[in-house]
Amino acid sequence: MPNKPARKSMKKFICATVLNLLGRSFSSLSLTDSPIKNETDKWADGIRILVAACPSGPYLSLKKASGRVQYTGGKYIENADLFIEFKSIESGVRALTGLMSIHDAFAQHRFTLKGDIFFGMSVVRCLYIIEAALFPWFYAKRIIKRRPPKVSKWRAYTGLIGNGKIKQRGLKSVESVL
Amino acid sequence: MLNQYFEFYNPVKILSGKNALEHIPHELLTIGCSKPLILTNQMLKDIGVLKILLDAFSGSEIEATAVFTDVPQDSSVETVNKAVQYYRETACDSVIAIGGGSVIDTAKGLGIVISQGGEDLRNYMGAETLKRGKKAPFIAIPTTAGTGSEVTLVAVIKDHERNLKMEFVSYHLLPDAAVLDPRLTVSLPPRITASTGMDALTHAIEAYTCIQANPLSSAYAISAMALIRENLIPCVKDGKNESCRMALANASLIAGAAFSNSMVGLVHAMGHALGGVCGVPHGDAMGILLPYCMEYNSRAEKELYSELLLHIKGEEAYTATPKESRNEAAIVAVRSMLHACNSLCGLPVKLSDTGVKTGDLGRVADAAQNDGALLMNPVEAGKDDIIWILKQAY
Numbered sequence: 001m002p003n004k005p006a007r008k009s010m011k012k013f014i015c016a017t018v019l020n021l022l023g024r025s026f027s028s029l030s031l032t033d034s035p036i037k038n039e040t041d042k043w044a045d046g047i048r049i050l051v052a053a054c055p056s057g058p059y060l061s062l063k064k065a066s067g068r069v070q071y072t073g074g075k076y077i078e079n080a081d082l083f084i085e086f087k088s089i090e091s092g093v094r095a096l097t098g099l100m101s102i103h104d105a106f107a108q109h110r111f112t113l114k115g116d117i118f119f120g121m122s123v124v125r126c127l128y129i130i131e132a133a134l135f136p137w138f139y140a141k142r143i144i145k146r147r148p149p150k151v152s153k154w155r156a157y158t159g160l161i162g163n164g165k166i167k168q169r170g171l172k173s174v175e176s177v178l
Numbered sequence: 179m180l181n182q183y184f185e186f187y188n189p190v191k192i193l194s195g196k197n198a199l200e201h202i203p204h205e206l207l208t209i210g211c212s213k214p215l216i217l218t219n220q221m222l223k224d225i226g227v228l229k230i231l232l233d234a235f236s237g238s239e240i241e242a243t244a245v246f247t248d249v250p251q252d253s254s255v256e257t258v259n260k261a262v263q264y265y266r267e268t269a270c271d272s273v274i275a276i277g278g279g280s281v282i283d284t285a286k287g288l289g290i291v292i293s294q295g296g297e298d299l300r301n302y303m304g305a306e307t308l309k310r311g312k313k314a315p316f317i318a319i320p321t322t323a324g325t326g327s328e329v330t331l332v333a334v335i336k337d338h339e340r341n342l343k344m345e346f347v348s349y350h351l352l353p354d355a356a357v358l359d360p361r362l363t364v365s366l367p368p369r370i371t372a373s374t375g376m377d378a379l380t381h382a383i384e385a386y387t388c389i390q391a392n393p394l395s396s397a398y399a400i401s402a403m404a405l406i407r408e409n410l411i412p413c414v415k416d417g418k419n420e421s422c423r424m425a426l427a428n429a430s431l432i433a434g435a436a437f438s439n440s441m442v443g444l445v446h447a448m449g450h451a452l453g454g455v456c457g458v459p460h461g462d463a464m465g466i467l468l469p470y471c472m473e474y475n476s477r478a479e480k481e482l483y484s485e486l487l488l489h490i491k492g493e494e495a496y497t498a499t500p501k502e503s504r505n506e507a508a509i510v511a512v513r514s515m516l517h518a519c520n521s522l523c524g525l526p527v528k529l530s531d532t533g534v535k536t537g538d539l540g541r542v543a544d545a546a547q548n549d550g551a552l553l554m555n556p557v558e559a560g561k562d563d564i565i566w567i568l569k570q571a572y
Contacts, residue, residue, distance in 0.1 A: 083304075104182075106553050106554075107553065107554055108185070112305060113304050114304040115304055116303055116345075118549070119548075146557075146558035146560075
């Protein structure tokens with residue numbers, strides 16, 4: 001099937017939406033959820049991460065500040081410490097919508113990575129855990145080798161509201177009701 | 179396998195065989211170069227290996243006077259930056275690296291800075307982000323048969339200032355030519371032969387089993403396994419046997435080309451970590467860990483690991499072994515190769531033989547988790563799994 005410009009625009013729109021959701025969940029989970037928090041606690045404060053669904057965007061920008069990962073929007077930023085860029089929107093959309101695992105995307109040279117590859121592995125590990133949390137298990141298990149450390153789906157989804165800035169106390173009280 | 183996207187790239191011209199070094203002047207001239215910078219280390223100069231190369235230039239139009247021998251055991255960013263400065267001061271037009279993985283990685287680092295027209299290697303860290311730039315022609319001459327670095331797209335270089343191991347992955351790191359000459363490996367002691375041979379075997383096995391294995395990389399891996407099967411033990415027994423030496427040198431190169439295109443997995447992730455945390459030599463770590471990681475992976479990938487028996491042990495053993503136990507027989511074959519090396523030259527078979535302390539295992543597992551190779555493993559391995567494997571291998 002030819003990749004018409006309209007199709008590409010649609011794929012970019014889908015990627016922009018998924019990146020937005022990923023950013024908010026990442027931010028929320030880094031504050032509250034132990035597997036992500038354990039991972040991101042090791043990151044230096046001030047470190048900036050940029051993910052591009054293809055060379056012309058859309059983007060996901062994250063920053064570690066005040067001990068948590070903050071979703072800093074969907075705009076390109078200069079001089080990110082780690083820059084993950086999918087080589088084409090076709091690769092970006094497959095990896096971001098769970099049609100392909102992040103492991104396979106890396107193995108198949110679907111993205112480039114500028115910066116410290118060892119730090120990149122930590123980011124990839126987090127994305128892997130968040131993808132498993134965001135997608136229903138019957139869907140996620142096709143691309144996940146083994147169920148990653150369990151994270152709270154509730155926290156992953158509530159992170160989508162309010163720029164991932166929901167307070168820990170609020171989450172606890174809602175969860176206790178549930 | 180073929181319905182998956184894959185990439186395969188190996189443009190390196192191979193010069194392999196007796197007196198292969200003598201063809202280097204011709205190769206340089208055909209690519210329009212006349213003044214190479216020769217990178218090596220002091221030890222190779224002292225034992226006369228460098229002289230063999232320099233003698234190859236006598237009577238030729240090549241001016242082989244720029245020699246940089248300050249490459250340490252572990253390649254470092256400071257060394258690369260110094261070599262870049264020397265390359266520019268001496269107005270060289272190409273690079274020849276003669277040595278082991280460290281020397282060849284230094285040359286790759288130098289190539290990055292030269293091609294990008296920069297000053298500091300630290301600016302170019304990453305995977306597949308480099309533009310081709312003005313690449314300096316590069317010839318790699320390995321003096322061990324294990325790393326396969328002469329045909330790989332990877333370089334690992336230490337930044338002592340930041341205490342960071344920098345990894346560079348780019349197709350532009352591949353040399354223009356690799357030269358395998360038996361004179362360079364014939365004097366290697368049996369212990370090094372065994373250790374580097376196990377490294378090459380691990381490259382081939384992991385290239386065959388990792389998630390980016392493709393028809394081309396697997397063909398290379400199979401060929402390498404067959405050469406190692408036939409030649410490793412005879413070569414450890416009789417290092418002067420030039421035929422075995424060349425077979426192992428080729429096996430190492432072929433396995434290098436295989437894993438450069440399919441990458442390595444759990445054994446390397448753990449081996450790199452053992453090297454970084456406890457200083458275990460890379461080949462020793464590969465030999466020790468390989469059978470244990472095969473056991474771990476083969477539980478989930480039994481069929482894939484059963485196929486290995488054919489390549490590691492040969493046709494007769496494969497057909498004589500019941501289908502359901504072929505994966506275990508492949509592991510036994512690797513283990514018996516390791517034990518044969520142990521009895522011939524003392525190659526360690528357990529981590530406890532290498533001075534690793536049980537208290538270090540947690541830190542090793544942490545470091546292994548951050549290694550990119552772990553993503554390529556066919557089976558997921560978390561920190562607990564890695565510690566379990568380390569304890570088994572202890």
